[in-house]
Amino acid sequence: MAIATPRPYPVVVGHDSALYRIWVAIWxxxxxxxxxxxxxxxxIAMAFAAIFADFLAPYDAYExxxxxxxxxxxxxxWLGTDEFGRDVLTRLIYGARIALFIGLASSFIGxxxxxxxxxxxxxxGGKTDLWLQRVMDILLAFPLLILALxxxxxxxxxxxxxxxxIAIPVIPRTARIVRSSALSAKENVYVEAARAVGSTHIRVMxxxxxxxxxxxxxxxxxxxxxxxxxxxxxxxxxxxxxxEPTPSWGLMxxxxxxxxxxxxxxxAIFPGLVISLAVFxxxxxxxxxxxxxxxxxxxxx
Amino acid sequence: xxxxxxxxxxxxxVMLVGLWGGAAALAEEKPRRGGxxxxxxxxxxxxxDMHQEQTFLVTIPFSTVYNTLVMFDPHGYPNIIGDLxxxxxxxxxxxxxxxTLHQGVTFHDGxxxxxxxxKASWDKIITPPEGVVSPRKxxxxxxxxxxxxxxxxxxxxxxxxxxxFLSMLAHPANFMYAKKYLDQDPNYYKxxxxxxxxxxxxxxxxGASIEMERNQKYWKQGLPYMDGIKYYIIKDDxxxxxAIRADRADVEFRGFAPxxxxxxxxxxxxxxxVAYPGQPAHWGIAFNVDKKPFDDERVxxxxxxxxxxxxxxxxxAPLTSLDxxxxxxxxxxxxxxxxxxxxxxxxxxxxHEANLKEAKRLLAEAGYAxxxxxxxxxxxxxxxxxxxxxxxxxxxxxxxxxxxxxLEESATWSKSRASRDFELLLDPMGTSAVADPDELLVKYIxxxxxxxxxxxxxxxxxxxxxQKVELDEQKRIQLARDMxxxxxxxxxxxxxxxxxxxxxxxxxxxxxxxxxxHWMNRRLEDVWLAEK
Numbered sequence: 001m002a003i004a005t006p007r008p009y010p011v012v013v014g015h016d017s018a019l020y021r022i023w024v025a026i027w028x029x030x031x032x033x034x035x036x037x038x039x040x041x042x043x044i045a046m047a048f049a050a051i052f053a054d055f056l057a058p059y060d061a062y063e064x065x066x067x068x069x070x071x072x073x074x075x076x077x078w079l080g081t082d083e084f085g086r087d088v089l090t091r092l093i094y095g096a097r098i099a100l101f102i103g104l105a106s107s108f109i110g111x112x113x114x115x116x117x118x119x120x121x122x123x124x125g126g127k128t129d130l131w132l133q134r135v136m137d138i139l140l141a142f143p144l145l146i147l148a149l150x151x152x153x154x155x156x157x158x159x160x161x162x163x164x165x166i167a168i169p170v171i172p173r174t175a176r177i178v179r180s181s182a183l184s185a186k187e188n189v190y191v192e193a194a195r196a197v198g199s200t201h202i203r204v205m206x207x208x209x210x211x212x213x214x215x216x217x218x219x220x221x222x223x224x225x226x227x228x229x230x231x232x233x234x235x236x237x238x239x240x241x242x243x244e245p246t247p248s249w250g251l252m253x254x255x256x257x258x259x260x261x262x263x264x265x266x267x268a269i270f271p272g273l274v275i276s277l278a279v280f281x282x283x284x285x286x287x288x289x290x291x292x293x294x295x296x297x298x299x300x301x
Numbered sequence: 302x303x304x305x306x307x308x309x310x311x312x313x314x315v316m317l318v319g320l321w322g323g324a325a326a327l328a329e330e331k332p333r334r335g336g337x338x339x340x341x342x343x344x345x346x347x348x349x350d351m352h353q354e355q356t357f358l359v360t361i362p363f364s365t366v367y368n369t370l371v372m373f374d375p376h377g378y379p380n381i382i383g384d385l386x387x388x389x390x391x392x393x394x395x396x397x398x399x400x401t402l403h404q405g406v407t408f409h410d411g412x413x414x415x416x417x418x419x420k421a422s423w424d425k426i427i428t429p430p431e432g433v434v435s436p437r438k439x440x441x442x443x444x445x446x447x448x449x450x451x452x453x454x455x456x457x458x459x460x461x462x463x464x465x466f467l468s469m470l471a472h473p474a475n476f477m478y479a480k481k482y483l484d485q486d487p488n489y490y491k492x493x494x495x496x497x498x499x500x501x502x503x504x505x506x507x508g509a510s511i512e513m514e515r516n517q518k519y520w521k522q523g524l525p526y527m528d529g530i531k532y533y534i535i536k537d538d539x540x541x542x543x544a545i546r547a548d549r550a551d552v553e554f555r556g557f558a559p560x561x562x563x564x565x566x567x568x569x570x571x572x573x574x575v576a577y578p579g580q581p582a583h584w585g586i587a588f589n590v591d592k593k594p595f596d597d598e599r600v601x602x603x604x605x606x607x608x609x610x611x612x613x614x615x616x617x618a619p620l621t622s623l624d625x626x627x628x629x630x631x632x633x634x635x636x637x638x639x640x641x642x643x644x645x646x647x648x649x650x651x652x653h654e655a656n657l658k659e660a661k662r663l664l665a666e667a668g669y670a671x672x673x674x675x676x677x678x679x680x681x682x683x684x685x686x687x688x689x690x691x692x693x694x695x696x697x698x699x700x701x702x703x704x705x706x707x708l709e710e711s712a713t714w715s716k717s718r719a720s721r722d723f724e725l726l727l728d729p730m731g732t733s734a735v736a737d738p739d740e741l742l743v744k745y746i747x748x749x750x751x752x753x754x755x756x757x758x759x760x761x762x763x764x765x766x767x768q769k770v771e772l773d774e775q776k777r778i779q780l781a782r783d784m785x786x787x788x789x790x791x792x793x794x795x796x797x798x799x800x801x802x803x804x805x806x807x808x809x810x811x812x813x814x815x816x817x818x819h820w821m822n823r824r825l826e827d828v829w830l831a832e833k
Contacts, residue, residue: 062694062698063695064616064691064692064695066612066615083620084616084688084691084692085616157707157708157709243681243687243706243708244687244690244706244708245694245695255683255687259538259539259558262564263560
């Protein structure tokens with residue numbers, strides 16, 4: 001005897017294509033979460049610029065040109081040129097690449113590391129939980145930027161070290177959030193069942209608990225991205241991040257900008273705008289992603 | 302008729318009086334007494350003992366507290382005049398110099414300054430005791446012994462007749478200390494400032510200010526004119542320039558970047574005077590010649606050829622004031638290479654296309670047709686270090702050399718430099734005196750204390766030894782030029798650009814002439830401040 005499972009939603013014939021459904025979803029997202037959509041647009045634009053920098057950028061990002069020093073924005077150089085005669089727009093486009101790469105890599109490493117520690121801590125409990133959480137407390141006691149500064153000072157200035165320095169402060173923040181979700185997931189009957197059948201700890205953790213913490217994990221990941229970009233900019237601004245002549249937003253703001261702000265204000269204005277816009281975009285996107293993924297908030301408003 | 306006569310007489314008197322008054326106004330202004338000079342300075346002195354330090358952060362404020370034996374004439378550079386020395390005589394073989402001291406010179410603590418103090422101070426500089434550093438002792442390798450036969454006579458005996466001896470003696474860092482304190486502790490002067498100079502240290506607040514007050518009993522009658530000097534410690538370049546613009550400081554004795562000078566002059570107009578007294582330093586490239594591929598002369602030469610120094614000067618001048626291509630001796634000094642001689646040397650020729658072609662050919666010949674990767678170790682200070690690094694990297698890229706820019710904080714950078722932990726190093730070289738070959742070229746000899754790349758060339762060494770004993774000025778100039786050419790032909794060290802210092806001061810400061818080097822003319826004993 002076969003019991004036919006009823007379809008959850010009525011299907012309208014002719015509008016069943018995947019593309020159509022995606023469009024509907026996007027349209028719904030834009031209508032219900034216009035700010036989130038704006039954030040997503042910024043993020044997509046940034047990713048597009050980063051990926052296609054070689055085609056989009058009108059000039060070479062490294063080529064110096066004595067005749068073009070301090071040119072105000074014109075039709076040939078939309079955002080002007082810097083003190084070495086390099087095109088500001090070009091450097092901002094290439095800067096997106098560095099910002100996005102460092103941002104993604106460090107928040108991915110940080111959030112994933114934090115999530116693993118959070119799950120282990122919650123699942124094993126007892127002394128492991130106690131010790132791991134105290135270590136997290138110590139890390140949390142340091143403000144994000146101060147900790148990153150200390151790490152980069154000790155490890156030295158290079159791209160992998162920079163990513164690590166930005167990732168480490170993210171770990172305790174993610175671990176805290178994931179641990180609380182994992183604690184409640186751990187109490188589910190199917191988890192107990194899995195343990196009763198004799199599944200290994202690893203299997204229980206990764207097959208039965210991890211799927212339950214994906215939502216907070218993704219939210220932390222996107223929320224930290226904006227922060228990571230800002231940290232990279234701050235570290236470069238303080239002279240500990242990437243080094244000239246690498247086109248980095250933070251460096252653009254710290255290098256010529258304060259020195260020539262009077263003579264060439266565009267050197268400060270445009271990188272500043274782009275950094276604010278990117279962080280704003282990621283934060284908006286992260287916020288609405290949280291609303292979308294959180295069942296408790298989904299039907300509000 | 303009579304009335305006319307009287308009228309004419311009156312007219313003549315009026316005219317005469319007018320003329321006399323006008324003449325008086327044309328004559329020199331009378332020095333005004335009083336007032337505090339406010340100086341902006343970039344940082345704290347590492348210690349107060351100039352014999353042991355190598356930075357203007359000590360010379361600029363503390364030159365006011367001391368006297369030197371002889372000095373560069375504040376109103377007639379580069380003449381050398383006596384300071385503590387009233388007069389001197391030289392023996393016929395030029396190996397014995399006898400100095401007669403001024404009478405009645407006293408230290409700030411009231412004790413008399415005698416030849417014993419001079420001898421003790423110079424002994425400390427030339428043959429430092431255990432636990433005392435003397436970074437400039439190599440400048441005095443000609444000195445054999447110093448004697449003090451009576452309280453007002455000092456005799457210097459030399460190993461050989463030296464053409465540079467007197468200018469080396471006049472080096473501004475050679476403060477004369479009191480023997481009794483040096484006897485107690487040779488490092489006494491690291492913590493204390495006690496000299497015979499026109500000003501006394503009143504207060505030093507670390508990180509904030511150094512204040513000097515007038516020495517009421519200064520042995521030079523009637524001096525100094527000013528009541529005191531306050532040095533405000535302002536680390537940020539921009540903030541130091543703003544202090545001048547906001548009239549919170551009267552002068553910055555080292556130098557500002559062109560953008561700051563422009564900002565100050567456009568706002569202050571004729572309230573400030575800007576002087577470009579000369580080139581005290583240049584920035585070049587040191588190779589670690591033990592590391593591949595820099596042991597190969599062809600590679601070093603190609604790296605020099607890849608730089609268009611004339612375009613570089615045009616690009617960097619408005620940013621950093623690095624504006625003159627030149628060899629190891631500043632272009633304005635008599636021992637410098639002429640522009641024609643320079644153009645014959647690798648990387649100084651005006652046809653840059655040809656230079657690039659030659660660079661590529663040399664690299665291919667050395668086995669690096671596709672270039673190579675390397676690291677440029679640099680100090681993480683924007684002006685001029687990072688800016689120059691950016692230019693170098695982009696120029697080398699054109700011949701296939703990809704250099705990573707390793708920026709290090711000052712202390713780490715000094716350590717990397719001293720321990721030779723680098724492949725390429727952006728290397729500042731400077732003069733703190735008269736740019737004499739004995740001072741500047743000693744850095745390129747085998748084992749020279751600032752030969753960071755540690756290269757060793759017997760021809761260079763021999764030329765140095767020859768010039769240091771050559772008393773004929775013309776022959777010495779030729780030897781110094783030959784030595785520079787030798788260094789540059791083999792590209793042992795790459796000179797790049799000289800820095801033209803811009804000194805900005807308030808127009809109120811009178812009777813003061815800036816000298817090429819920012820270490821010099823810092824005693825300020827006869828400088829005075831005008832009302833407005």
